[in-house]
Amino acid sequence: MIDYKKHLLRKLMLKNIKILKEKLNKNLWTENNEILDSHLYDQRGNIKGKTSLLLLPQNTADVVEIVKVCDQYKIPIVPQGGRTGLCGGTIPNKNGKEILLSTEKMNNILEISKDNFYMIAQSGCSLCDIKNKALENNRFFPLTLPSETACTIGGNISTNAGGSAVLKYGMTKEVVEGLEVVLPNGEILNSIKNIEKDNRGFDPKYLHIGSEGTLGIITKVKLRLFPEIKKKAMAIVALDSIEDIINFLNITKNQCYEYLSAFEINSRIGLNLIKKYYNNIPIPFNNKYNWYIIFELSSYDNLDLDLKIKNIISKGLNNKIVSDAVVPQNLNQYNNIWKTRELLSEAQKIKGKSIKHDISIPINKIPIFLNKANKFLSAFHEDNILAFGHLADGNLHYNISKPEEMSDTLFNKLHKQINSNIFDLVNDLGGSFSAEHGIGLIKKKEFKKYTSKEELIIKNNFKKLLDPNNIMNPGKVYN
Amino acid sequence: MKVLVAVKRVIDYNVKIRIKQDNSGVETDNVKMSMNPFDEIAVEEAIRLKEKNIAEEVIVISIGTDNVQETIRSALAMGADRGILVKTEKELEPLNIAKIIKYFVEKEKSDLTILGKQAIDDDFNQTGQMLAGLLQYPQATFASKVIKENGSLLVTREVDGGLETLKVKLPCIVTTDLRLNEPRYASLPNIMKAKSKAIDIFQLQELNLDLENRLELLEVKGPPERGGTVKMLEGHSDLINVLKNKEGIL
Numbered sequence: 052m053i054d055y056k057k058h059l060l061r062k063l064m065l066k067n068i069k070i071l072k073e074k075l076n077k078n079l080w081t082e083n084n085e086i087l088d089s090h091l092y093d094q095r096g097n098i099k100g101k102t103s104l105l106l107l108p109q110n111t112a113d114v115v116e117i118v119k120v121c122d123q124y125k126i127p128i129v130p131q132g133g134r135t136g137l138c139g140g141t142i143p144n145k146n147g148k149e150i151l152l153s154t155e156k157m158n159n160i161l162e163i164s165k166d167n168f169y170m171i172a173q174s175g176c177s178l179c180d181i182k183n184k185a186l187e188n189n190r191f192f193p194l195t196l197p198s199e200t201a202c203t204i205g206g207n208i209s210t211n212a213g214g215s216a217v218l219k220y221g222m223t224k225e226v227v228e229g230l231e232v233v234l235p236n237g238e239i240l241n242s243i244k245n246i247e248k249d250n251r252g253f254d255p256k257y258l259h260i261g262s263e264g265t266l267g268i269i270t271k272v273k274l275r276l277f278p279e280i281k282k283k284a285m286a287i288v289a290l291d292s293i294e295d296i297i298n299f300l301n302i303t304k305n306q307c308y309e310y311l312s313a314f315e316i317n318s319r320i321g322l323n324l325i326k327k328y329y330n331n332i333p334i335p336f337n338n339k340y341n342w343y344i345i346f347e348l349s350s351y352d353n354l355d356l357d358l359k360i361k362n363i364i365s366k367g368l369n370n371k372i373v374s375d376a377v378v379p380q381n382l383n384q385y386n387n388i389w390k391t392r393e394l395l396s397e398a399q400k401i402k403g404k405s406i407k408h409d410i411s412i413p414i415n416k417i418p419i420f421l422n423k424a425n426k427f428l429s430a431f432h433e434d435n436i437l438a439f440g441h442l443a444d445g446n447l448h449y450n451i452s453k454p455e456e457m458s459d460t461l462f463n464k465l466h467k468q469i470n471s472n473i474f475d476l477v478n479d480l481g482g483s484f485s486a487e488h489g490i491g492l493i494k495k496k497e498f499k500k501y502t503s504k505e506e507l508i509i510k511n512n513f514k515k516l517l518d519p520n521n522i523m524n525p526g527k528v529y530n
Numbered sequence: 531m532k533v534l535v536a537v538k539r540v541i542d543y544n545v546k547i548r549i550k551q552d553n554s555g556v557e558t559d560n561v562k563m564s565m566n567p568f569d570e571i572a573v574e575e576a577i578r579l580k581e582k583n584i585a586e587e588v589i590v591i592s593i594g595t596d597n598v599q600e601t602i603r604s605a606l607a608m609g610a611d612r613g614i615l616v617k618t619e620k621e622l623e624p625l626n627i628a629k630i631i632k633y634f635v636e637k638e639k640s641d642l643t644i645l646g647k648q649a650i651d652d653d654f655n656q657t658g659q660m661l662a663g664l665l666q667y668p669q670a671t672f673a674s675k676v677i678k679e680n681g682s683l684l685v686t687r688e689v690d691g692g693l694e695t696l697k698v699k700l701p702c703i704v705t706t707d708l709r710l711n712e713p714r715y716a717s718l719p720n721i722m723k724a725k726s727k728a729i730d731i732f733q734l735q736e737l738n739l740d741l742e743n744r745l746e747l748l749e750v751k752g753p754p755e756r757g758g759t760v761k762m763l764e765g766h767s768d769l770i771n772v773l774k775n776k777e778g779i780l
Contacts, residue, residue, distance in 0.1 A: 083764070083765065085764070085765030085766065085767060086764055086765055088765075089765065281560075286718065333712050333714075333715065335715045336715075336717075353560065361718065361721070361722075364718050365718075365722070368718070368719065375717055375718075375719065376717060376718035376719075377715040377716065377717050377718065378716065378718055378721060379715070380564065380565065380570075380604045380607070380608075380715075380716055381542050381543075381544075381562075381564035381565065381567075381570075382542045382543070382544035382545065382562060382564065383542075383543065383544060383564075383567070384715060385544075386544065388715075
């Protein structure tokens with residue numbers, strides 16, 4: 052009986068997809084298996100979906116046309132940018148009924164205003180193209196992610212991406228001035244204006260920033276630009292304890308808040324990973340300390356930031372908070388020091404399986420978190436527990452690698468238990484189980500468990516209001 | 531053993547070079563300057579000799595404007611003992627640089643002088659060799675390993691098809707290749723300490739050397755703009771198709 056129903060639904064789906072294809076211009080879609088296949092994985096490669104059609108609109112009118120047909124025939128759409136998300140938000144489900152809509156052909160930068168410090172672009176532009184275009188005009192677009200050559204600005208906005216520039220510029224939402232969105236019924240909601248201030252009620256763009264493709268398809272974006280960064284300076288600092296790190300952050304903020312552009316934490320365990328898997332990168336301090344901070348100052352004019360860095364560290368050294376420090380003497384050292392932080396995720400991947408947590412905790416509670424979390428992970432040797440990330444945002448990546456001697460089965464079994472212990476602890480401390488990676492497919496359960504009832508109701512109501520036929524990225528974020 | 535190391539301040543090798551509009555040279559205003567990477571390797575090697583108690587003193591010499599002090603300080607922060615700055619605004623060619631260094635090799639009576647095999651800005655690769663010639667010292671260029679054995683050095687060089695080891699009597703000249711060592715990071719406490727190390731400053735004129743330039747720089751031009759466009763291929767069958775039918779590679 053159930054099988055028969057499934058069969059009927061499948062037939063209906065195939066019929067609807069056929070209608071969609073007939074109605075659309077041929078250059079707007081493809082069924083080529085190879086191309087489809089390359090669009091079914093996410094960044095981490097551990098979720099794979101299925102689909103029979105990929106739509107490749109080139110402009111807003113194309114998207115409107117597509118969405119209208121899909122809404123009429125209730126064909127579910129999974130919007131895709133660069134597929135660099137970490138929660139499976141761009142992967143269609145396994146039954147193959149969902150079709151993909153990739154913004155990859157919507158990759159034109161439409162306008163850049165040097166004088167008014169903004170840029171308007173189609174949503175499929177890569178973050179890298181946006182940043183380069185800004186730089187060509189002596190402007191700076193701050194969002195900084197490891198995947199910037201692949202990820203799209205539309206994807207960044209729909210996931211409200213974080214990254215290493217959050218400390219100075221905030222999450223993606225802070226640098227978006229307006230959006231053009233095709234709503235699930237095919238209408239266009241446009242909040243791109245050529246004015247800075249507009250206080251006519253609440254701003255609808257915030258509905259879509261961070262909505263992960265569940266409320267419409269972002270087609271155009273207006274981004275805030277900044278002056279080009281003229282000077283940067285950085286150092287890697289060795290410290291004994293997490294408490295010292297928090298004190299050092301205070302010193303840094305007190306002296307240089309307006310220039311502070313990065314404050315990243317790494318540990319002896321992290322540097323060991325880099326040493327093991329990237330032996331061409333020289334490791335500072337022979338890795339003899341427990342904790343490391345890489346911090347960076349940047350300014351729009353030619354200030355002597357090196358001097359400021361030295362003053363901050365000297366204060367830390369005098370107060371016995373800082374054990375040692377290295378200031379790069381050339382750009383090669385500068386890049387190598389950054390690599391000891393940037394390559395951590397890759398190094399951990401080479402080491403093997405791991406359970407990853409992208410959590411955010413009030414900064415003053417990070418010591419409590421590490422203390423308690425390490426306690427209930429006492430069965431794991433400390434070398435398998437890696438804590439790193441954007442400390443000054445309170446954002447830690449707290450990842451547990453599978454010990455070599457542990458079987459996959461046992462590790463997978465422990466996965467759930469570890470997750471729920473960590474997330475409960477984070478929740479008790481007033482933190483978030485998803486600091487910058489979103490919800491997507493894989494964090495739906497936590498979203499339901501750790502979000503207040505009132506917030507869930509409001510979010511669900513918005514989803515129902517905007518997408519009554521549930522065609523926009525169904526099964527993601529919401530159930 | 532006394533070791534003299536010659537260092538040059540150059541545009542950092544990670545910086546994208548911009549040619550001046552009038553083709554008279556490259557832009558250096560507001561450009562990140564660093565120690566020539568081969569010279570950094572030379573400083574590191576000298577400091578390692580000192581750490582092994584083979585060298586008693588490591589002296590770093592550089593030539594140029596006041597800004598060059600920063601480069602010398604970098605070497606002092608790595609562990610060199612003291613610095614010498616020969617002040618001049620003049621552009622000097624390798625032979626003249628070699629004459630100036632010769633003056634200080636003789637003044638300091640250094641047993642070993644280490645230089646980078648070449649500077650990454652002009653790529654001359656001449657100074658070390660000319661210095662050896664002027665001093666009539668033995669030389670071992672492009673060193674990838676240096677060992678002291680009694681009154682000589684055993685210097686390994688990477689040559690086509692393998693390694694060659696030379697024995698050179700001290701005093702001598704060694705120029706460094708890329709794989710000789712990995713220069714250390716300078717720690718901030720050492721950078722602070724380096725501030726109190728001495729840098730002796732000499733005006734170029736007071737050395738009374740014949741430094742007539744024999745080379746004339748005519749112009750500097752950038753490489754031709756790269757043409758061509760990038761075509762994105764759609765999947766591996768497309769790639770095979772292009773390699774087979776368009777490029778004729780397969």
